[in-house]
Amino acid sequence: MTLLIAQKTSKTCTTIHTVVAVGAVAMLGYKVELVMVALGGNAFLRKGEKGDVEEQWANVTRAARQIVEMISRGYRVVVTHGNGPQVGIVMEWMENMRDKIPPLTMDIATAMTQGWLGYMLQQAIGNEMEKRGMKRRVVALVNQVQVNPEDPAFRNPTKYIGPYYSEEEARILSSVKGWVMRKDPRGGWRRVVPSPDPILNVEVEAVRKLLDEGYVVVASGGGGIPVYRDKEGALSGVEAVIDKDLAGALLAREVGADALIILTDVEGVYLDYGRPGQRLLRELSLNEARKLFETGVFPPGSMGPKVLACIRFLEDGGKVAAIGHLEKAIEIIEGRSGTLIRP
Ligand code: ADP
Numbered sequence: 079m080t081l082l083i084a085q086k087t088s089k090t091c092t093t094i095h096t097v098v099a100v101g102a103v104a105m106l107g108y109k110v111e112l113v114m115v116a117l118g119g120n121a122f123l124r125k126g127e128k129g130d131v132e133e134q135w136a137n138v139t140r141a142a143r144q145i146v147e148m149i150s151r152g153y154r155v156v157v158t159h160g161n162g163p164q165v166g167i168v169m170e171w172m173e174n175m176r177d178k179i180p181p182l183t184m185d186i187a188t189a190m191t192q193g194w195l196g197y198m199l200q201q202a203i204g205n206e207m208e209k210r211g212m213k214r215r216v217v218a219l220v221n222q223v224q225v226n227p228e229d230p231a232f233r234n235p236t237k238y239i240g241p242y243y244s245e246e247e248a249r250i251l252s253s254v255k256g257w258v259m260r261k262d263p264r265g266g267w268r269r270v271v272p273s274p275d276p277i278l279n280v281e282v283e284a285v286r287k288l289l290d291e292g293y294v295v296v297a298s299g300g301g302g303i304p305v306y307r308d309k310e311g312a313l314s315g316v317e318a319v320i321d322k323d324l325a326g327a328l329l330a331r332e333v334g335a336d337a338l339i340i341l342t343d344v345e346g347v348y349l350d351y352g353r354p355g356q357r358l359l360r361e362l363s364l365n366e367a368r369k370l371f372e373t374g375v376f377p378p379g380s381m382g383p384k385v386l387a388c389i390r391f392l393e394d395g396g397k398v399a400a401i402g403h404l405e406k407a408i409e410i411i412e413g414r415s416g417t418l419i420r421p
């Protein structure tokens with residue numbers, strides 16, 4: 079297996095070497111070679127921002143720096159990202175233009191966000207690699223993920239998409255457009271859509287091959303484009319948005335990642351989150367995480383799937399998982415920030 083390492087080879091020149099079988103690097107006390115990094119919505123849009131394209135580039139560039147810093151420390155990285163706000167925006171464009179341009183479907187909306195956000199990450203990560211003297215080796219894929227069309231999630235929508243509305247606006251949208259609206263833990267009301275469980279990453283073989291060639295691969299963006307096998311055995315899109323953390327854990331297992339790092343907009347997993355006595359959990363065993371998860375303290379559509387993603391990843395042989403703040407990725411992998419979950 080090849081591994082890209084950025085090294086200062088002499089005092090005068092900085093080059094990138096393709097080193098064969100360099101092996102693992104220590105992370106949080108484990109030997110880690112391949113890391114799955116799942117980027118939250120704040121990698122593109124931070125709370126309180128309007129979402130200007132300049133703001134988006136600034137955010138993506140910040141996220142890219144963290145990823146390339148990991149690579150420079152010797153890790154191979156596979157990246158996934160959310161698309162909640164963006165898929166909602168695409169859906170709204172379609173909705174508002176429906177008299178002029180026939181609206182497309184939700185699976186296509188996710189494909190569009192994979193292009194949009196994947197392109198931004200691909201460019202920003204590549205720029206950062208070149209800036210540090212590494213070879214630009216990064217690619218974003220349009221990527222389908224299989225779900226079960228009978229998944230009970232189709233009858234109980236939980237996934238937040240699009241902008242935040244007031245309670246009054248939410249009531250109007252729900253009666254005029256038939257949208258299901260729910261209160262977001264961050265505040266405000268948002269549209270929720272079905273979020274079926276990911277079963278299989280359709281393009282996993284391509285992801286593996288690219289990783290083996292030393293590429294940083296951006297895959298399963300927005301949880302992947304949800305598809306199912308129809309009666310004839312052909313793949314076909316469904317109207318849903320898969321949770322990116324669950325899809326990220328699935329892909330991490332499928333490509334044999336050692337570590338799963340979920341980066342979001344909070345310091346980690348809290349007990350009594352949002353209440354006066356909230357406490358940050360710094361470390362959990364898999365068993366403790368399972369027990370807590372089963373009590374239902376982590377809401378669906380936000381922290382719930384992150385904790386579940388870590389549980390599934392570790393149950394399936396992952397070495398270590400962590401949840402923490404996007405801007406503290408390096409502190410997290412050094413064990414100085416975030417919530418660490420051990421097998
Ligand atoms: P992302 O785009 O990173 O996936 P999510 O909204 O899905 O973001 O999940 C992160 C959010 O989870 C936080 O902003 C916070 O509001 C919410 N949250 C709910 N419960 C908890 C908890 N127990 N600890 C920390 N954050 C929580």
Ligand code: MG
Pocket residue numbers: 160322379380
């Ligand atoms: Mg999320």
